[in-house]
Every structure is written in structure tokens, then in C-alpha cells.
Amino acid sequence: MLLSIYDFSEFFQSIDNWLTSTFPEPIASLIGWVLIGVTAIGFVAFLGLSLVYVERKIAAWFQQRIGPNRVGFQGILQTVADITKLMLKEPLSPGNSDKFLFNLAPFIMMLAPFLVISMLPYAKGLQVMDMNVGVLFVTAVSSVGVLGILISGWSSNNKYSLIGAMRSGAQVVSYELSAGLSLMVIIVFSGSLQFGEIIESQATGWWIFRGHLPVWIAFVIFLIAGTAETNRGPFDLAEAESELTAGFHTEYSGIKFAFFFLAEYINLFIIVTLAVTLFLGGWMPLHIGHWEAFNNIADIIPSFIWFVGKVSAIIFLLMWFRWTFPRLRIDQLLTLEWKYLLPISLVNLVFAAFITLMEWHF
């Protein structure tokens, strides 16, 4: 069976057929799960390491520096060296801390991204599971991450950690609202919560082109709220190096710190993938209505290259935000959410529903 770069479903179907024909039923499923799990772990590790490197390099260029350039060609192995160092360091837990919760928090931080990446579509036929309430599941599970932040801040027995965790809690809980409401706009347009169907609904054009004004507003709001949810960029009050040393992960060292560090970048990828899948068509090539010739030319480029291209563009945009904008104060942060983003996204949702009802979108 050939591995087609245009459609992965046949390839995975053949693996599945081979497993079920070679092994008895429970063992075949078990092997399948193990394969998926190992792939997911490898993917997360690769993603975290490469995103950290890309972020450091891009940050350097925005600040007229050079960035990592010593380990490997152009410093490409820098993050591998960093993670090796972190794994060899002693995972210290401070005295009078709640040892159980302190050690549990990094795993909760990593749990949410692992649950979410299995739902996301990466290319045609390259998706672990296409649940019929995928968007709902992703938004629900990704908010488990804030539990990890709160637990780590609480159990560290450190004032900086506690303040950072409280800020982060207030922030994530607030911005979850407008992020969810802006995702609702696309759900209203496409009429489905399933990622596969949402992408199929964009076969005649991405929603950002077809849905005009309400989708543009929703896209901007989702980018802002998504940045806030990942504790990045201008919304990094939870860490706030200048005020709280490192916020909720002040007391963590070694591999447990690496978990927090990697989870931050996996969450960035998840938010960007959500934005790309819902607003920019996911792996769907650029199609314009019924221009058959143009659509066929766009189809020549494999779907995973479309996906990687769109994700890289939006990740670059978020990194541009992070290295340009100054950090918000906590009251400015909450004002932005409750007085601006939430009312606008509520009105926007009604507006989008009205447009869908009148069928004014393309």
C-alpha cells in the first residue's frame, strides 16, 4: 500500500487492516493505541522543541539580535541541549510545600494538550479521532490547563507563585468566554461541531472570506483571547518576569519546569490550530467558489503543506504580537475582556446568526 501525500486515510486503514488480520482483537487495538500514544508523545516533543527554537530566533530578529547560533547549524540543536540539561537537573521540591500537589501540577499541565492534540485535524485523513462534538471537547478540555497553573501556584508555598496563579486564573476564566463565543460564530455558519464537517464546509472558500464582517471580528477576538489563554505575549501577567520572577513556576526546576515550558508552546500550537481550522479552512486548500481550474491548481499542493503553512503564518503573527506589545496591567486586562471583547463578541454572534438566517454569506 503506497503512502499517498494527498490522503492519509487509506494508509492508516491499511495499517489497521494489517493489525486486525495479524493479531487477535484486543491485542490489535492495544497495539494501535500504543502506536498512537508514542506518535503523540514524539509529536509533542518535536513541536515543543522546534517552537521554542523558532520563538527564540524570531524574538532575536525582532530585537536586532542574532539568537542561538552555537549548538549545531545556526543553533538548531540549542533546545535539544536545553532539554537534556533540564532532564539531568535535580527536580527540587521546596520545604513546606504540598508535595503531592506540587508534583501533580506539571502532569495536569501536560494532560490537557495531549487530550486536545488527538482531536485536531492535521491533513486529509490525518486525525486521531473525529468526534462529533470536537470543538466543544477541545474548548472544555483545554481549560483543564488552568487547574495545573492554580495547583502549582497554591502548592509551591511561595508568594510569587500564588499571585501568578491567581492572576492566571482570573485571566483564563475571563478570556475563555470570548474565545468560546468567537468560535460559536463559525459553528453558527457551518452548522456543526465536528472538525471534519467544519473543514468540508469550507470547500468552496474559507470562512474568513465567505463570512465577511462577523468572521473578521470573531477572528481578531479569537486571536486576542487565544493569546490571553496561553498566557503569552502582552498577556503574560501570570509569569511577569519583572514583577513575579517567574510566576506560578518559580519553584519548579528540572524536568518539571520543562513540562510547564513545553505546555506553553503546545497550547500556542493548539490555539493556532483551532484558529486555522475554523477560520482559515484547516488543511483545505485555497478554493474560490466554483473556479474549477483554480481549485484544481490549489489541490496540487498537498493538504498537510497547506496546514503547516497556515499554522506557521498565524504562529508568526502571535510571536510578532508578543515581541511588540507591552504587558497589560491586571485591571486593563479585565477591562479589555469584560468591557470590550465580551460585549462585542455577544453582539457579533447575534449578527452572525442573523446573516446565516438571511443567507447573506457567500
Next chain:
Amino acid sequence: MSQIRNYFKNIFTGLRSLLKGMTVTGYYFRNARKEIITQQYPDNKASLKMFDRFRGIVVMPHDENNLHACTGCTACEIACPNGSIEILAPREVDPETGRKKRVINQFVYHFSMCTLCNLCILACPTDAIKMDQTFEHSVYDRSLLTQILNKPGSKLDPNVKE
């Protein structure tokens, strides 16, 4: 009504100022290759040029005849806020005029105490000392930081007016 207008005005002025900031950093990003200010220090040792006002260490320049311009007036020693200059200059009788005159024997400079504040250079009436731009001064023994700035056998340049 004006409140509602202000609300939307806030949003648009905010967005516009954010975009303005992004164009600035975007310019930096696009010109990142040309305008990098980081020095690749150990690699570019040969071509490294320090800034004019960089202060590395106090030195006493000597010309080709081993002449310096220090008259031993101790103005720098007095100006130094932390006593890092010591001038050992016994008074000697000048055989021509019969007047007593200071001739420096040793210009002792304690680099370990110097804060590179430039006050001695400003105080010197004959420009006998200046700041050098070298900066690799680490040594394994603290005593090496105490230097004698006038070279052995050097004399005062006769052209220097006291």
C-alpha cells in the same frame, strides 16, 4: 451618546496604535540581517572596534624616544576618588636652575581599585595619561593588577611645559 462614540473611538485608536507598533518591529524584523547590534565577541577579535568613549584602562603613552608627559604634579592622585593612583616622585634639585623639582620615579596604578571614572584624565594638565580601549584585563593573581605606568628608563618630554 458621546460615551458610545468614545467607546468605539477607543477601540479604533487602540488598534491603530498597535498596528503602528507592529510596523516598527516589522521593520526591525525585515532588516534583521543588516542592523544586528550583537557583537560575536570571541570570533571577531581581529576586527572588533570599540566606541570612542569606551573606557578600558588608564595608560601612559610613551613616544619612540621613551619620553612621557607626566610631570609628577599629583593632580590625578588628588582627583582620584578611591586612591587607585600613587605617584612616587622624590623632589630633586635641578642642577641648572638650583630649584627643587619633582621627577616621577614610579607612577603606580592600582587597577583593582579603579572605577574607570575618567576624573584623573580630566585632571591631568599635560595629557600624560589617557583611557585605553582594551578590555581583556582578567588575571590569575591580584598583584598583577597593580601596574607601574611609566616604562623603565623613561624621561619627561622636555617640550612639556610645567
